[in-house]
Amino acid sequence: MEINVAQQLRSAIGSVRDYEVSETIDVTGDGNGSLVQGKVSLTRTDRSILVKGKLESEVELSCSRCLNLFSCPIILNIEEEYFPTIDMVSGAHLSVPDEPGSFTIDERHILDLTETVRQCALLAIPMKPLCREDCAGLCPNCGHNLNQGPCSCPPQEPTPSA
Numbered sequence: 217m218e219i220n221v222a223q224q225l226r227s228a229i230g231s232v233r234d235y236e237v238s239e240t241i242d243v244t245g246d247g248n249g250s251l252v253q254g255k256v257s258l259t260r261t262d263r264s265i266l267v268k269g270k271l272e273s274e275v276e277l278s279c280s281r282c283l284n285l286f287s288c289p290i291i292l293n294i295e296e297e298y299f300p301t302i303d304m305v306s307g308a309h310l311s312v313p314d315e316p317g318s319f320t321i322d323e324r325h326i327l328d329l330t331e332t333v334r335q336c337a338l339l340a341i342p343m344k345p346l347c348r349e350d351c352a353g354l355c356p357n358c359g360h361n362l363n364q365g366p367c368s369c370p371p372q373e374p375t376p377s378a
């Protein structure tokens with residue numbers, strides 16, 4: 217997910233460029249590629265390139281109730297500043313603000329969105345994913361997936377309240 221921003225680093229402060237994203241990357245780090253699509257805007261600021269936009273993707277998750285794998289759509293709200301490491305005009309090395317997690321644009325003027333997308337995906341993935349709102353889960357007794365119909369276990373005794 218690399219964008220060449222050489223042109224934009226030369227442009228005036230405040231200039232904006234839209235960039236269409238449509239690329240398959242491994243957003244969750246599980247080895248499976250997910251198609252990430254959408255549009256980001258790149259704004260030249262006095263010290264950086266500000267990337268903003270909303271991307272959509274889909275990741276494969278395991279349902280927290282029935283453990284089935286399912287495709288979960290996620291929205292990635294991107295807002296990240298990328299700092300150049302080389303001055304476009306003089307070619308001098310620039311010092312990058314010492315902020316934790318700040319992103320840089322490399323010597324070839326490539327801005328790489330991959331890590332930002334991964335971090336946003338981590339935030340976008342639900343803690344307890346459900347394959348559907350009313351997932352019936354597994355029978356605690358025999359492990360049957362109750363989404364596929366009832367099992368033959370006797371009805372559960374209500375748990376005595378303490």
Ligand SMILES: [Zn+2]
Binds near residue numbers: 284346351352
């Ligand atoms: Zn489920």
Ligand SMILES: [Zn+2]
Binds near residue numbers: 356357359367369
């Ligand atoms: Zn059962």
